[in-house]
Amino acid sequence: MTISNQAPIFVGGVTLVAQDLQGMADYYRNLLNLETFSADGSEITLGADTPFLTLRGDKAAQNPGARQAGLFHNAFLFPQRADLARWVMHAIDGQIPVSGVSDHGVSEAIYLTDPEGNGIEIYADRPYAQWPKQSDGSLEMFTEALNVQDLVQSAGNSRWSGVPAGTYIGHVHLQTAMLSAAETFYAKDLGFDVTTRYPGAIFYGSGGYHHHLASNIWNSRNSPPRTGAMTGLSDVKLLTQDRATLDAVAARLGQTPAPVLTVADPSHTTFTLTTKDA
Secondary structure (H helix, E strand, O other): OOOHHHOOEEEEEEEEEEOOHHHHHHHHHHHHOOEEEEEOOOEEEEEOOOEEEEEEEOOOOEOOOOOOOEEEEEEEEEOOHHHHHHHHHHHHHOOOOOOEEEEOOOEEEEEEEOOOOOEEEEEEEOOHHHOOEOOOOOEOOOOEOOOHHHHHHOOOOOOOOOOOOOOEEEEEEEEOOOHHHHHHHHHHHOOOEEEEEEOOEEEEEOOOOOOOEEEEOOOOOOOOOOOOOEOEEEEEEEEEOOHHHHHHHHHHHOOOOOOEEEEEOOOOOEEEEEEOOO
């Protein structure tokens, strides 16, 4: 399995709490030309051909800062490398500030930070046959310099014309207080496989994908849990391919099987699970 949303369990969307609801919506619309699926006085939901980013306004919410457990970044996955190349040219033309660019072997990625401090990754996967492997056959991800010139050349003569159909959130990378507690929750309880370990970080995937979730303690070691009075990541929506997979998660969590499950990780980030067709 090499496509994020064809795995048994995958990311369906996220909800961010924003102090400046309209300003944040305008930022993401400009960044990716996202479509508006719904909007009222308190929430705006954006996406491509499907919705995947909900912004919930709360002017009283406090920004907890970079050391608080919660979001490290949301990662928006483009269908093709050429889509990423076209977006890079769009970012250059629009003078969109980026915080980093990386080659991870399995993917090529651009990093940014939104106006309220939420991390963003925009990436495209390499074909599975090109994913680097270790001597024992396990996946090897790394962080090396990205050849931006080579990437841009893959766009040919085409230019950015808006977020491509098939774009969605491929993974969510979280900051947590303790790696061991996070691993128990994401691997043992939710059922993801550990795919890669870095110093201070663990990556989790389903169905052979390099990772749908990741947790690190680089900035947040021993951080207190999140509270409802904070900006940032409020909820991660996980989708399963079928009800049997969802019921298996319920059993591991000790919950009664239901069409929708809600559970919090050890740092109090909420996860909502349901089937993809619900």
